[in-house]
Amino acid sequence: MDKFTRKTSFEQWLSPINQELFEEQVKNYQLNYYTKKLYMAPFMKLLLYAQLHETESLRALSDALFSDELQCATGFESISFSQLGRRLNQVPTCFFQTIFLDLVAQIHQKTNFQTRRKMTTPLKIIDSSTLPLNLTNHKWAEFRKTKSGVKLHLRLVFMDKGLSYPDQAVITNAVEHDRGQLEVFLDDKECMYVFDRGYLDYERFDRMTDDGYFFVSRLRKNAVTRVLETFTLPSDSTVISDELVVIGTAQNRSENVFRRLKIFDTKGNELTLLTNRFDLDADEIAEIYKSRWAIELFFKWMKQHLNIKKFYGHSEQAVHNQVYIAMIVYCLNVLAQLNTNSDRNYLQISRYLKAALWKSAHIWIRKIKGKGVP
Template structure:
């Protein structure tokens, strides 16, 4: 991370956002045409500042501009909450999505330099989580008579040393089944995909195998399985059995053979793991599935520490924009950790940033590096 001391910590935190890409997106979507005051650069800084401080409403964001430091950073001395709302509604989700994907690319480059997994197969974890909305204000996302929800379908890149980050995301109404997004989230043959029982589809498993994609999933206990061959296990292995199998009834059986592992979890419950990768050891496959817990922790962290509990706007576009802004904040914290080689958690990095927001960047950088601040 560069150490230009003239920057504030806030500016340093925002520095991975490419100004070239930002300007290209603004021009492509004509977002600053006929704008007299609330330009996209200023508006984006306000929104990221609000995410960082978990500001819950546009009115509260408007009130925050009372801060002289924020006025200087955003080039605004005042703005009404109604102007903020109209602006948020007009921004296409593709704008913030493009910034998010560019940050993901930067994280990929940084992690490739810093980390090397013990196995040659990187992990991509797939899962989804629902985000509740107010039914009265968000009828377009109605899920049940009394509830409105959207669903975040996510692919999380999992690296060693506890580093994980979202590298692809799709937002839909909660009615959308997880299986429908699997084809969107699987596009790399150089990794192992890990997902749970909600994505079970034997025909798709056959297609993935034929096309060269590797996966490990959890099989239902009542699945019809025919064993073809059993494999030997290493001593003291947590795996109880390792077999080559075909799945399904005679009329609708899988065309390919798969590998079925029976593993006991920490509570003594048996897990039936299915994979199409035969070159890894049984222990490696079991450990890969265990890594799936990281995406559950990500969703928990995101809901606790990012501002997606209350949404600023009522339109689908504004809600989706706010979710992508939350993931941009997460990626900025990941990049801060990687570029400073910090051992701090993302939460600590965020807390130190808020404490030193308008101070010189070197103060925040040294703090998250664990160095004394002169």
């Protein structure tokens, strides 16, 4: 980021959004055709502003245009909440998904992901989280008699120094089982995939092994296994046991052999892990699985600090769009941290941004770099 700039902090924060790609997508989907006022560029700014401020409704967002600064940023003095709602329902989710994936590509580049992949084995953590919806307004997402909801299936890249960010997502109705989405996230044999027991599927584990994908998963305690060999553990190991096993019954047994480890979690509970990685020691495997906690923290952060608790629209497309806008905001915070080499966490970066939203960008940049402002 430039040290001194005439941009506002808000403009600087959203500057990683590729304008050429943005306009290309607008043209491809004809999103500005027959539009008299609410063009996509100012609409996108309004949606990002709403996420930053956790604006509770489109009516509240419409009222926020009373602000002179927001009027200046968007180019119009007022807009009705009904226009905002129609627009949100009209934009295809692929539009926001493309913007999100481009930001992910920028993060890959900033973190030298491709180079590091050749030197180490990056972790990709897979999990899902259910986002509840109002049954009355979202009958299309019903998954119980009294509940509606969508499920965000996510792959999180976990790297050193605690850096983590989403790089692929699938949104389904909450009734969809996690197992059906696992193969969607498998595309890189140079990575290690980490996931919980919700993705257990012995046949798929065989296919992953045959295809050259490495994984660490949690195994159910009552899983049928046959121990072929028991490995000796170092005296200082925190792992309880390390064994070579075949999983499944005699009628439905895995074709490959796997490695089963038993460990204690942070609360002292015993966990059983399964992996097809044999070149790492038992404690390394245990630490890899414990890294799965990063995706739980990501979901918690999103639900606490981004606006995905209350949804603006009732249609499936509107709900999906709002989830992708939230992930775009997260990626913009990651890029703000990377571009400034900041030690601030994403919550601090976001708080400082809101405090200096319409001030000169260099004030916000200096603050998140940890330098005092004269």
